[in-house]
Amino acid sequence: MPERHAPSPEVEEPIVFIIDDDLSMRESLSDLFQSMRFDSQAFESTAAFLAGADLERSGCILLDIRLPGINGLDFQAQLDRMGNRMPVIFMTGYGDIPMTVRAMKAGAIDFLTKPFKEQDMLDAVASALKQDAERRSRTAQNTAVIALAETLTPREREVMDAVVKGLMNKQIAFDLGISEVTVKLHRGNVMRKMAARSVADLVRKAELLGPGKDPPAS
Structure with a gap:
């Protein structure tokens, strides 16, 4: 059974997940995080x-390298295959250069050798939580922009793509075989539906869509 520490408030704060087969290490880290008002689960x-962690929650994972069954490095790869980006x-108490290199190349935030200083651990956790918050913010922005783009008609999407490329209304009308008045109408709809304050804002949002994120034609 997981050990719960520092119960979350109604609005969940980021959590530090601790995975270590050493009970004393789990308890020591849990006490440290509780003293700093970090929610943790070991x-x-x-x-x-x-089986017990909420993988949708914002936070980070403290992962021991040497664990029963799958080791920490292989578990990191498993999480990546699962689509978990925490x-x-x-x-580790047995860190060496190859292990460190492999872990960092796979995206680990830090690699701390036991015994580590409490401040080093707290600094690493603070950095990890900040990175996760920024990643989730970017994901939320992308999701919101994709949802807006899905409200565009195929013609409006064509007009948006042309505007983002810097084409004038007259050029867009010629390329699409429609009148300039119709282009202006579609352009106004695009700005409204994309909640774009300016062309520069529209360009930024179009960039967030990225390759392969175009909304389906309907």
């Missing part, structure tokens, strides 16, 4: 973590 294995901080 697990003795990766299996227990997958930042990972590795802990």
Whole structure:
């Protein structure tokens, strides 16, 4: 069973997930985070973590390298395959350069060798939580823009793409074989539906759509 510490308030704060088979380490870290008002949840294995952790919650993972069953590095790869992008901080008493390189190349935030200083751990966690918050903010923005773009008609999307490329209304009308008045009408609809304050804002939002994120034609 997972060990719960520092219960979350009604609006959930970011959480620090601890995965370590050493009970004393789990308790020590949980006490540290509780003293700093960080919510935390500790697990003795990766299996227990997958069974009991809320992977949709904002936070980070403190992951011991040497665990029963799958090791920490392989579990990091498993999380990536699952689509989980929560930042990972590795802990180990047996760290070496190849392990560190592999972990960092796979996207780990930090690699701390036991025994580590409390401040080093707190700094690493603060950095990881900040990174996760920024990632989630970008994802939320992208999702919102995609939802707006899905309200455009195919013609409006063509007009938006042309505007983003810097084409004038007259050029857009010629390229699409429609009147300039119709282009202006579609352009106004695009600005309204995309909640764009200016052409520059529309360009920024179009860039957020990115390759492969065009809304389906309807």
